[in-house]
Amino acid sequence: MKVYLHFSPQLFANTYLIGNEITKDAVIIDPAKITEKMIHQIEQNGFNLKAVLLTHNLESPYETGLNTILKIYNPQVYAGSCFSENVIINTLRGDGTIDVAGYPVRYFAIPAHSSYSYMFQIENAVFTGTSLSAGMIGQTSNTYAERTLRNILKTKLMSLDDNLIIMPFYGPPSSVGVERKFNASIFQDFENKPF
Template structure:
């Protein structure tokens, strides 16, 4: 598996092109903006783009989905039907196979009701659930507590070596977040 990071500088949102190197099949996680660089990478790499996986329905994470669907015949996976009219709805926790890759998914609500984290190999794509040093914003203390509990029970149990690829900002790891995440430490102190 190979992962390419593409950042939309106007919203500082990360998109990830994930490639199965054996089959040349690919998927994109959070198609925030479809740039010439993404299209060139897909085409020059000879990749067959099969799907878009959406971590949550906020506009900054899905604004490029319509453009992508005009260019490629792809499936879309998300936990909210408002993302796309032709959606593969996923809810709760489970496993799907896309682009020849086993993808585990976990519902971790709190930032939004439809927040989904995807795990491929030793990497999790968290959208706005968790960032380097912080957790996603929440509307109240209840949803923030729910988010932090979901992170601790579902994501921290995956192992310290798991790489976190967030919707914004730099990469981090489960181990680093266990020890240094300000929001999780503050909530523990309450």
């Protein structure tokens, strides 16, 4: 598995191109902005773009990037909901596994972050979207959702192997072990805090 990280300075967001060097299939995760460099990497490596995975359904960051990809290639799009009438979405529900680009891709629902947020695990990498960045959890709309997000991250993400690399939508990569050790916001004590 080869992972290409593309950072968009306009959106301060990460887009990931994952290429399977054996099957020559590829997947893009969170296409915030599609650059000439990314298209060049797909073409130069002879990748066949099979899928786009969306960790969250915020229309504006994806609108340009996803539309650009769909004008050039014909990938399947996987997300928690259909947020556009112009895009055919393979809707995900709950937790499960799909086969994409020659990889079994585990997906985990993160409903506390937003109704349609997901994390994806491909081999030794977990793409957390906006639910987690290095050292902090994602923003939520209220205290109840924040508590629920912490519990979901503890249950679903912190139960994974320490060596798994975390690839967030915002910020630098991390690992499950580093987040377990240093991300106090996941393990914050709510016992003495009012609702």
